[in-house]
Amino acid sequence: MAQDTLTLPKDFLFGFATASYQIEGSTAASNRGPSIWDTFTHKDPSPIADGSSGYIATDSFRRWKSDIEFLRSYGANSYRFSISWSRIVPNGGRNDDVNQEGIKLYRDIIEELVRVGITPCVICFQAFGDLVKHWITHNEPWCISVLGYGHGVFAPGRSSNRERSAEGDSRTEPWIVSHNLILSHAYAVKMYREEFQKAQSGAIGITLDCVWYMPYDESSAERVEAAQRALDTRLGSFADPIYKGHYSASLVASLGDRLPKFTPEEVAIVQGSSDFFGLNNYTSNLTQPGGTDEFNGKIINGFVxxxxxxxxxxxxxxxxxxxxxxxxxxxxxxxxxxxxxx
Structure with a gap:
């Protein structure tokens, strides 16, 4: 009996995940257009500590077959990877251009994964929906909005600490980005459910990232509240609209008019726009109030x-x-x- 409780179900997916810019390299091959990460990493001076870029990365563009063999050797039965959109739509989607060389690359990868019994998880319904049944719209949107537009350490490198948005308050821009990421996710899900899901029998959702915030001292109501505020801000800023249909009360109280509002029509599309709760987790933190970063709830984190x-x-x-x-x-x-x- 004890052994049975430790056995994973037969349909459990165990595998690995990658991001296209981090592994592919060959940034100009097969008619790929430039991405925001190309532009970001090629700034002078470089914003990357060692000055590197994705120009070569792990050369997965050329070595993807051996990558799949590595997956097999580690016993993986799933592989979540991202599509380089500048390889599929080099001009950003203008004029409905689709690069067939890019489509073929990912098609070849997906076909090989399926052939060797590894479940692929990506997003690109029309081209790959006959083989892919697990779809993810965005991966870690908090990193896009906060690290890309709040702190400026991710592409496109905008920082609310040093730049002003068109609205006159630079602190507003990351929340506008977050809001629109939620909407883009929801409308992509709406399209999939209406046009593809019935025929393809797939599941679609979003993947959020969050550390576990625990009070530095559970006997302190102030510290318990700070941990909850961190969860409401880091995780809830995306999860609450998608799974509950509204932003958390603490986020609304903290940001006021700087937090965009959903129309009733948008709420109807956003709420419930995920078939599962996708989660990336890296660590846990001991949390107490006192920080200045509003993007994690103005807290101080530590491990002691x-x-x-x-x-x-x-x-x-x-x-x-x-x-x-x-x-x-x-x-x-x-x-x-x-x-x-x-």
């Missing part, structure tokens, strides 16, 4: 408990510590808060 012990095992980068109980706590929180398959 009040008694001086460390939360988990330190990883190779300073912002990561492994803490398995935190992952379990986050999963339980998601199930209780959103009641969705994760």
């Amino acid at each position: 408990r009040p008694d001086g012990t460390r939360l988990g095992t330190q990883a190779h980068v300073p912002w990561l510590q492994s803490y398995p109980p935190g992952f379990r706590a986050l999963l339980n929180y998601l199930w209780k808060t959103y009641n969705e398959p994760i």
Whole structure:
């Protein structure tokens, strides 16, 4: 009986995930157009610590067959990868241009994955929907809006700390980006459900990222509230509209008029626009109030408990510590808060 409780179900997907710019290289091959990451990494001076770019990366454009063999050797039965849109629509979709060389590249990859028994997870309904049954619209939209438009450390490199938006308040831009990412996700889901899902029998959703925020001291109501505010801001800014139909009360109270509003028609499209709760989790943090960064709820994070012990095992980068109980706590929180398959 004990052994049965530790056995994963037969349909459990175990695998790996990559992002196109991080692995493909060959940024000008097969009629690929420039992406915002090309522009960002080629700035002078470079915003990348070692000055590198995705020009070569791990050369997966040429080595994808050996990459799939690596997946097989590690026992993977799933592979989530992203589409380089500048390889599919080099001119950004203008004039309905579609680069057939780009379509063929990803088609070949998907066909090989299916042939060797690895489930592909991507987004591009019409070209690949006969083989792909797991669709993800956006991966980690918080990183796009906050790191790309708030802190400026991701492409396109805009920073609300040093630039002013057209609305006159530069702090507004990341929230406008977040709002429109939610809408673009929801309308993509609407299209899939109306035009493709019945015939293709696939599932579609969005993948959000969140660390587990736990109070530095659970006996402190202020610190407990700070941890909840961090979850409402980092995770809830996307999850609450998609799964509940509205932004959280704490986010509305914090941002006021700077937070865009959904029309009733948009709420009807946004709410319920995911067949599952996609989650990326990296670490857990001990949280207390006092920070200045509104993009995570104005909190201070750390790994050291009040008694001086460390939360988990330190990883190779300073912002990561492994803490398995935190992952379990986050999963339980998601199930209780959103009641969705994760």
